Amino acid sequence: MKKSILSLSVMGAVLALGSSAAFAAPDWSKVPKRDVQVFHAGVTPIEWVLKKSDHSGRTGLVKGESCVGCHEEKGGLNFEMKKLSGKEIEPAGAPKTMNFPVAVQTAYDASNLYVRLTFKAPAGGFDHGDKENDVKATVMFANDQVTLDAGGKPVAAAQVGCWATCHTDARTMPGADDKKTKYSKTGAYELMQWKSAKGAKAVDGSVSDSRKMEGGTAGVTATGENKGGEYTVTFTRKLAGAVAAGKAVPMGIAIHADKASGRFHHVSMGYTLGIGADGDIKAAKQ
Amino acid sequence: MSDNQGGFFANLRRPSVKYSLLTLLVVGFAAGVVFWGGFNTVLEATNTEKFCISCHEMRDNVYVEYKETIHYTNRTGVRAVCSDCHVPKDWTYKMIRKIQASKEVYGKIMGTIDTKEKFEANRLRLAQNEWARMKAADSRECRNCHSFDYMNIEKQKARAAKMHKIALDDKKTCIDCHKGIAHHKPKNMPEDDEDE
Numbered sequence: 001m002k003k004s005i006l007s008l009s010v011m012g013a014v015l016a017l018g019s020s021a022a023f024a025a026p027d028w029s030k031v032p033k034r035d036v037q038v039f040h041a042g043v044t045p046i047e048w049v050l051k052k053s054d055h056s057g058r059t060g061l062v063k064g065e066s067c068v069g070c071h072e073e074k075g076g077l078n079f080e081m082k083k084l085s086g087k088e089i090e091p092a093g094a095p096k097t098m099n100f101p102v103a104v105q106t107a108y109d110a111s112n113l114y115v116r117l118t119f120k121a122p123a124g125g126f127d128h129g130d131k132e133n134d135v136k137a138t139v140m141f142a143n144d145q146v147t148l149d150a151g152g153k154p155v156a157a158a159q160v161g162c163w164a165t166c167h168t169d170a171r172t173m174p175g176a177d178d179k180k181t182k183y184s185k186t187g188a189y190e191l192m193q194w195k196s197a198k199g200a201k202a203v204d205g206s207v208s209d210s211r212k213m214e215g216g217t218a219g220v221t222a223t224g225e226n227k228g229g230e231y232t233v234t235f236t237r238k239l240a241g242a243v244a245a246g247k248a249v250p251m252g253i254a255i256h257a258d259k260a261s262g263r264f265h266h267v268s269m270g271y272t273l274g275i276g277a278d279g280d281i282k283a284a285k286q
Numbered sequence: 287m288s289d290n291q292g293g294f295f296a297n298l299r300r301p302s303v304k305y306s307l308l309t310l311l312v313v314g315f316a317a318g319v320v321f322w323g324g325f326n327t328v329l330e331a332t333n334t335e336k337f338c339i340s341c342h343e344m345r346d347n348v349y350v351e352y353k354e355t356i357h358y359t360n361r362t363g364v365r366a367v368c369s370d371c372h373v374p375k376d377w378t379y380k381m382i383r384k385i386q387a388s389k390e391v392y393g394k395i396m397g398t399i400d401t402k403e404k405f406e407a408n409r410l411r412l413a414q415n416e417w418a419r420m421k422a423a424d425s426r427e428c429r430n431c432h433s434f435d436y437m438n439i440e441k442q443k444a445r446a447a448k449m450h451k452i453a454l455d456d457k458k459t460c461i462d463c464h465k466g467i468a469h470h471k472p473k474n475m476p477e478d479d480e481d482e
Contacts, residue, residue: 053475056463057445059452070445078445151477 025236026107026114031284033118037077038255038266039099042090045168049160050150062150066159067269068280075101091174095258096124100266102253106283108275113243113283115139115235121257129261133200136256137224137233138193138265140165140207141249141273143242145187157187161270162252165189165207172262181211190242194222194233202235217241239275248272248279329384333369341394344368347405351469371427371468372416379423410472417461425460432460 048054050061060070071078077099085094102119121135130136142157146164149155157164165182167173184207191211193203204216218240224233243249253268272279302310331337339345352358357366374380399405399412420427434454439447449463465471 051477053465053471056449059463060448063452065448070448073443073445078443 031105033103035101036268038268045166047168062153093126097122108283109286117233125258125260127264128259132197133195135196138254140189141251157250192220194224245276248274248277335367338368348469420461428460
């Protein structure tokens with residue numbers, strides 16, 4: 001009797017220890033993929049997006065339209081790429097590949113959210129400021145309090161994704177303060193990042209009045225592999241804070257390819273991630 | 287001499303001795319047609335692309351910008367030149383515009399925008415003049431080619447379709463959104479230019 005209880009409890013302990021790893025990872029071959037285009041956005045901070053003479057689409061935003069609602073077409077992008085890569089919007093230099101797809105898979109269970117990104121990181125970038133990391137992959141989630149003011153009319157994070165953190169005075173923007181990072185005037189974003197450098201720790205951070213690359217409480221882990229130029233990055237984080245079950249969480253993706261730094265990332269527009277709820281991207285329940 | 291002149295005008299005021307009324311009417315009518323044709327030909331000559339860019343102020347500034355756009359060159363070769371947007375097609379409006387345009391001759395003589403710096407300094411004012419004229423005319427010149435009523439919004443991509451639906455709902459006119467379609471927008475556009 002005692003022996004069986006002992007072995008049972010040993011088994012239980014082993015299972016408990018192992019479960020966080022073993023039962024957590026979803027069967028990725030069964031999780032549907034959703035292609036999301038990431039593109040080089042040039043100098044188009046939120047101030048530009050909300051200025052009608054710069055971006056007539058602001059009228060759509062004020063009426064509740066999302067960026068994706070106008071600019072994503074049949075899985076591709078509808079932008080004036082010539083304008084986006086031209087000297088007016090990108091005074092420094094545009095990358096050779098203005099946009100590429102990232103296959104997004106998301107799943108959740110009782111305690112965690114799993115996000116897998118698969119993409120071919122293009123070469124031919126303009127900026128190579130991050131000598132240590134060939135590639136970085138970042139995902140941000142907005143909380144309920146993020147809102148923008150378009151001449152007295154509100155624009156929600158669900159419409160613009162991460163763009164609320166992109167400002168004309170953030171570092172690497174033309175004429176900006178080198179010490180100022182991304183920031184959001186209202187609310188906060190949770191940030192997770194994978195870096196390709198050997199032994200680099202996953203970033204579990206946030207963006208509120210500034211970008212903090214640590215101090216996050218989501219328990220983020222990230223793994224990545226590179227198979228002949230195709231990267232597969234898998235994030236695991238707790239269902240907590242802004243990212244909770246039953247919610248449609250505004251999110252965005254950024255890929256720093258070819259050792260890019262600062263604003264020279266390819267970014268996605270804002271998508272809502274439905275965790276047991278409706279959204280542009282629906283996480284598969286495990 | 288004065289006698290002759292007096293004779294000439296006196297002759298004009300006298301009834302015709304030699305020619306019948308019909309002859310006078312027919313000849314007068316024909317002369318009128320020739321005159322009108324001549325007037326119209328010269329007027330239309332001032333509506334050509336070649337005429338507009340004969341002034342370097344236009345050729346070196348707005349023409350260069352226009353050449354980058356779809357109204358200059360495109361797949362089908364159907365284009366809009368200067369007068370298609372800036373001169374009304376309807377005769378009355380056209381005449382009014384042409385009389386107003388005599389101010390531009392004055393500007394040319396005075397050289398108000400004859401250097402790049404002067405042009406850039408005036409760009410916002412000049413653009414706002416045109417935008418105001420187009421808005422007052424409910425973008426009449428745009429509609430000469432782009433009929434909003436016959437625009438098949440279903441065939442448009444989301445980016446255009448959604449904005450055109452908003453335009454319909456909010457009773458906007460083309461120039462409200464399509465500023466900068468043919469020439470660069472001024473850098474210092476004020477916020478209050480934006481109506482929602």
